[in-house]
Amino acid sequence: MEIVVCAKYALDVAEIKIDPSGKPLLDGVPRRVSDIDKNAMEAAVNIKEKQGGTIKVVCFGPASAKEGLKELLAMGADEAYLVEDPSGGMLDTAATVEALAAAIQKLGSFDLILCGEATTDGYTGQVGPRLAGKLGIPQITYARNLNVEGNSVTAERDLEDAYETVKAPPPVLVSVTREINVPRIPSLMAILKASKKPMTVWKLEDLGLSKEKLEQVSTLRTVDLQGFAVERKRVIIKDKPVEEAVQELISYLMKEKALGV
């Protein structure tokens, strides 16, 4: 099975600080592979281990994304492709899809495209579905379970209040949830072997695209960005008999609707 995994070298949201006016400070925030994309990679490796085939990982991002791609090669991808984003991350999902689609088309035939259901930084959840649309192939979103047998891909979709099992023939795009698996931590030997695997860097021009063209399709503008910090309540209940203190704690929690009633 020929598998393509799409990955984002996303902002590490745990490292984002918020300035006193509530603006998130995005400069100098370190990046890492978006968590759920690692679930997608793990799913790909699981399929390859059972069925054989190849895994190519494609990323549209900054030059530094090579670091993240190394990690995905160590997890089990065979080849990595980085399409360099000249905008510094200012483009929207439509532009990302243009770039990813052009790269995947250049790679040739494929049976399965795997994505995370969303990225851990932007969390729009649009790239997978739009990419399937752009490539004109069926898509199965929010897969919490994935099975490839013969000529069909079966996935169980998580619809929050229900599960839906969907089957499609390849080529198909599947976006996965965090619940699908636990991504492996690459071993020392896997990391060393990964350093010898091929990594290709493409400029937009190599794919027949240009910065201007992507800017044209990228119509979404970020108008404002506000951080949201929850202050601790700092309530201490003390110097009371236990029964009374517990009652008081319960009434606080009820007031905060923390008990779900």
Added chain:
Amino acid sequence: MADEEKFDVIVVGAGLAGSTAAYVLAKEGLQVLLIERGRQAGAKNMTGGIIYSRVVHEVFPNFWEEAPVERAITSYNIVFLGENSAVTLNLKAPGMGKPPYNAFSVLRAKFDQWIAGKAEESGATLVTGVTVDELVMENGKVKGIRSGQDELFADVVIDAEGAKSLLVEKAGLRGDFKPEDVSVGVKELIELPEEAINERFNVGGGEGASYTLVGYTKGIAGGGFLYTNKASISLGIVARIDMLAEKQVKVHELIEDYKLHPFISKLIEGGNVAEYSAQIIHEGGIAQVPRLYADGFLAAGSSACLLINNLFTLRGMDLAVASGAAAAKAVLKAKERNDFSASSLSAYESLLREAFILTDMEAFRRTPSLLNNRRFFTVYPDLACSVMEELFSVNPAPSEKAFKVVRRHMKGKAGLLDVLKDLLEVYRAL
């Protein structure tokens, strides 16, 4: 044995000692694997943050031009903390703000990445996010390392894991630590605007201050430090683990006390605590340094307990760089002979002597016991403060001469004989 499983040298730990060793070896064309447990070099590091330049300059000439240093230290202070006052001994040395400089404050998360980058540039293979679990031994000789299921082999393993250094123990060079061998250090990184730091510490842009803090530790052997970074302050305290246990004091209580002391609270006022970290430290001096080499094995940096505390300076980072370079040179010599036995690698010890590392540590071999003398961190800081306070106060009561004031304040705390003995100890130790 496939080629990818055999290296000339495996270095464990991409801190200052490890990355320096890897850099020197790779530059000479050896196949070097540098393994780091953190997500990146420096990720697990918390060291306080003053690096003395001289030794680093020898390995990385003019490193300050490209390395991420914070401030060149031009103001050096020893502060004796009393209950509500402080006596400060201050050296202002603007000359130390010019090349070749004396010391820099650094943030290890950045500095370690730079130095690991130098190792990679020179050809070493850096692998991060991997823990080394075991040494692979054969007939008592170190043959390589084991990480999970993977075994990798090398002529020499250089251990630069840091203060906890399990591999040194596994190589049979020392036993487990005892509580009295070990101190615990905690550090807060407190963010403040660059201009506020320049103003509060009376330093020019790019220049900084370092403070050694003595006293105000609830009678526990230990002391504190405060260093200025570009836009933050590193405030920390180091305390003996056995005494913390004995007195039932938690180390974070000591640093909270510090932050409330009027001398310190003014310096950090309005600052925002951005990081909090803790680390074990070996202050035992030369007596604690284990044997540094075995067959196919060398220990460098904090793994080898290389640290000098002589009250004025707390040196660890430059010793790490120097020992990393010395370990690399010892391996290069062994490589010429193609003999990686303990006796061949013992050249490491003489190289450490040539670099003045062991000689400096021997010179200050008495300081650890000085730092264990309770009077130095319980009686004297308070005494210094109360005496000075009285000498500078003008009261309606008749004035006394200075010596009389001192004697009166000493009463019940330290006898004259104790003081003479302590002075002799200071004389011998420093």
